[in-house]
Amino acid sequence: MLHHGKHWRSMCKGLVLGTLLTSFMLLLYSYAVPPLQVRKLLPADTTFVxxxxxxxxxxxxxxxxxxxxxxxxxxLTGEDKLAEFLRDPWHYYDPNGFNAHYLQNLLFFDLGYDNNMNANSPLVEEHIQEIDRRFHLVMLLEYFDESLVLLKDLLCWQLEDILYFKLNARKGSTVSRLTPELYEKATSWNLIDTKLYRYFNATFWRKVEAYGRERMAKDVAELQRENEKMKSICIDGGHAVDASAIQESSMQPWQPLGEKSILGYNLKKKINKKHQKLCRKMLTPEIQYLTDLGVNLWITKLWSRVRDFLKW
Incomplete structure (x- = not known):
């Protein structure tokens, strides 16, 4: 894992240089890293999304x-631990606790900022403005298709460049249904993230307006049609399946500790030669995909074998 500070910098520098030397034009990372360190390692004309x-x-x-x-x-006790936590978060939460960042303002943390600062501090607004200056596009998961269309426009891509399948989705039975009351509690508990999201929700729709509502609707419809075509070409049954029904071990997604709640896919048995490689790449879970790219994940693999042995 990459962390803040020199350790992250030295590792990431090698990764970036290796990326540039092998002619890849896209670097993706999902770690909480200092933004200035990232920018220093990339060309001045890099587009940030x-x-x-x-x-x-x-x-x-x-x-x-x-x-x-x-x-x-x-x-936490009881069947609904999330509801119990939100009933009185400060009874359970400790900002200095191990992995505590997963429990409050995770967006702010992942963007490289202090997720435990006072939500009413002027610094929150300053950081949001800084994020706005840093990124050329801030996409919204709730409007993912519209976001991809804006990304395509920003990077001068073609429609085929933004086709996708939804990976790492959970079984519906494992998703906690947020009642209006729980939704409000979760929103208030993550107040910094809420301010961040509301700000960029507004900027997002301004970009959609600039792109053109009718044009956006047309392009989203086309994207969805092409995605459905790819499903019919690649996916056995046309939908995700329970982990126990995945036939190839290489297509098994990483699961939360002690559970098998993440869905995956089976490739169709007969895929035309033109799409065989593309289908497999689009459906391969991220751990296996990174391994195929040459990333050394021996610790992750070892942990996976231990979990399988212990049936966690």
Whole structure:
């Protein structure tokens, strides 16, 4: 894992240089890293893009996915631990707790800022303005297709460059249904992220207006049609399946500790030669995809084998 400071800098520098030397034009990272360190390592004309998610739903997802590796949640009792936590968050939350950042203002943390600062501090607004200056486009997960169309326009891509399948989705039975009351509590608890999201929700729709509403609707419809075509070409049954129904071990997604809640896919048995490689790449989970790119994930693989042996 990459971290703040010199350790991150030295590792990332090698990664970036290797990327440039092998002619890749896109670098993706999902770590909380100091923004200035990233910028120093990239060309001056680099385009920066990020994506935000509604903070309440991000909190629910993070709480579920990382809960077993956040000691602060271990003392929660009852069937609905998320509701219990939101009933009185400060009874359980400790800003200095191990992996505590997964429990509050995760967006702000991932963008390289202090997620525990006072939400009413002037610094929050300053950081939001700084983020606005840093990124050429801030996408929204709730409007992912519209976001991809804006990304295509920004980078002068073609429609085929933004086709996608939804990976790492959870089974519906494992998703905590946020009642209006819980949604409001989760929103208030993640107040910095809420301010961030509301700001960029406004900027996002201004970009959509500038792009043209009718033009956007047309392009989104075309994207969705092409995505459906790719599903019919690549995916056996046309939809995601439970982990137990995935036939190839190489297509198994990474699962939260102690659960098998993440869905995956089976490739069609007969795919035309033109699409065979593309289909596999589009459906390959990220751990296997990174391995195929040459990233050394031996610790992750070892941990996976231990979990399989212990049936975690």
């Amino acid at each position: 990020t994506v935000l998610r509604d903070p309440a739903y991000l909190f629910e997802s993070s709480f579920h996915y990382f809960g077993r590796v956040i000691p602060l949640t271990w003392k």
